[in-house]
Amino acid sequence: MKPNDNPADPFKKALAEATKVMADDSELSINYTVDPSGLSGDAMRLPQVSRRMTRQEVLLARGTADALALRHKFHDDGVHAKYAPPGDMARDLYEAMETARCEAKGARHMPGTASNIDVKIHNEALRKGYDQCKTSSEAPLAVSAGFLIRHLATGRPLPEGAANVMELWRDFIEGQAGDTLENLDEKIDNQAEFARFARQVISDLGYGDQLGDDPDSQDDDQDDQAEDDGEEQDDPDSTGQDDADNDEADADPEQSQEQQQDEQQAQVSADEMADEETGEETEMPDGEAPLEPPAPIPPSDADPDYKVYLGDHDEEIRAEDLAEPAELERLRAYLDQQLEPLKGAVNRLANKLQRRLQAQQNRSWEFDLEEGILDAGRLARVVVSPTTPLSFKIEKDTEFRDTVVTLLIDNSGSMRGRPISIAAICADVLARTLERCNVKVEILGFTTRAWKGGQAREVWLNDGRP
Incomplete structure (x- = not known):
């Protein structure tokens, strides 16, 4: 194994192949x-396994892979959608x-x-x-019902936390x-x-009003409708009526011709009336003027005198102090992955942003100089009189204000998963683009040690919310 190889890669590869076999889908x-x-179609997302390959990471990856592989193998989306109830609680129970x-x-x-899935559930x-x-009010009923179904069907005891919810x-x-x-x-x-x-269980639990119509009865109605349509197509009466109409038309050609002429005249009259109405519409005076555009959004109502109440518990930690270098390299590689x-779209957006930023720069030139860049606007003068001086120009040195951009990212628990991934991607794109424009950038993150504001909020509450 090369020094730079991830020691978790062989395990990941083996687990992926085993999962494909279990799911009975090589693609x-x-x-x-x-x-x-x-699981989304033919794409499966499994928990990340770090280079350290802790026991918990390995067991969780195996349990998640087994659970998703079994769903891919034994689950049919069409059947599931057919019987799925429309109500929220009923659907949660059904799922x-x-x-x-x-x-x-x-x-x-x-x-x-x-046993692998038990680790995932735990x-x-x-x-x-x-x-x-x-109490039962703290435990979700749908989750409890799912755990009970699994327990009754397998006879296996559930992990501690799951068993607690089920028993409630x-x-x-x-x-x-x-x-x-x-x-x-x-x-099963x-x-x-x-x-x-499952629909019967949902009804027994008191959520029958959320089940909607019975899918099986709808299928019977559709079959009956299809049979009725087939009988109508085979009905001889309708064919006989059509034949009778054709016979009448053949028997009296003069009457048929007169009807066609009347229809043509009626069509011409209708067209003329439409033209007249159109002409009248064009001669009508203009209506009321369009509404004015909405007023711009007012500035923020935030108090400009706001100050941080307490900073005694604040900590500033550098990224390299939060994780080992190997972990930072792994995260950097994951972000690049x-x-x-999005490489093409990111480059286009970055170039557009760069052009927008550089368009704010005001450039100016000094003309009629004896040296510098030849001024294209003075070429005629040079041709007529080559010895004419002052045919050059030079760009003025423009002093730009030093600019530093700070990107602040929320790193709290609510950002876990895809939200923080999107935030990291956006921050990386913005930072690279600004650096192209020679703008210094720093990326900061913030969070609290505890939920709901942490220690600073506790002090604020104890002080009577001043």
Whole structure:
């Protein structure tokens, strides 16, 4: 292995190949990213694995890969969309139960996937604080229903946080839908049957009003309509009526000719009336003047006298002190990888911004000089009298104001995933463009040590919100 190679690359490659085999799709595209994991068509996003390859990173990547591969293998988007309810709560329940079905079916066929997916579930439960929930009002019902379906279908105990959420709602779910849940084992292997089963569970839980129309009854109505259309096409009465009309037209050609003439005259009259109306419209006086454009947006209402209340807890840390050099190199390489597909668009935008910035520069020249650049406007003078002096020009030295740009990026937890990736890409593009224009740039990030303002806000609240 070369010194610059990432030690995690062999693991990533092996996991990607195993995932393709499990998903039964050799064309599946697998990417490791800091964005939220997910599946979109034939593209799968898995959690990033660092060079350190910690045990938690490896297990989480394997569990996520197994879960998404099973969904890709056992899930049909068409069937899913057909039975999907329109209501928000009903749809959340439907989605959670379908995810549990795919994972449970995979555990039946490939038992090794169950333990891997348990790690993924455990990580999500801790990240979302499910282990801290004390009452059912703090736990999402849809998530609890999905965990219960997986537990009943596999017989495996759930990880700690997931089990806590499930138990908070278990009595309610089994009390309302216990009879329906008895048929769970028979429905796991067939997605359409399970979708009907899930809709019944949703109805039992009291959300039947969010299910919409029954998809199966709609299919029956469409079949009946298709049969009716076929009968109408085969109906001899309609054909006989058409034949009778044709016979009447053939029997009385003079009457038919008169009708055609009347129709032509009526058409001509209609055209003339339309022309007259058009002419009248052109002679009409102008209407009211168009509305004036809206007033410009007023400046910010922020208090110009605002001051930071307390800076005692502020810290300034350089990027190289936050992460090891190897980690910074990895992140830089990842950012370059994200920029690669956008390279053409980024270059066009950067060039446009550069031209816009340079257009603000005012250039001036001194003319009629004895040396410098030959002035094209004085060429005629040089041709007529080559010894004529003062035919040169030189550009004046313009003093530009020194400019420094600071790009401030929100690094709080709400920016995790794709938002921070987009912010980093934009900051990189802006910084490179400004540096082309000889403008110094610094990129800063900010966050708080704790949620909701951190220690400074606590002091402010304790002081009575002055």
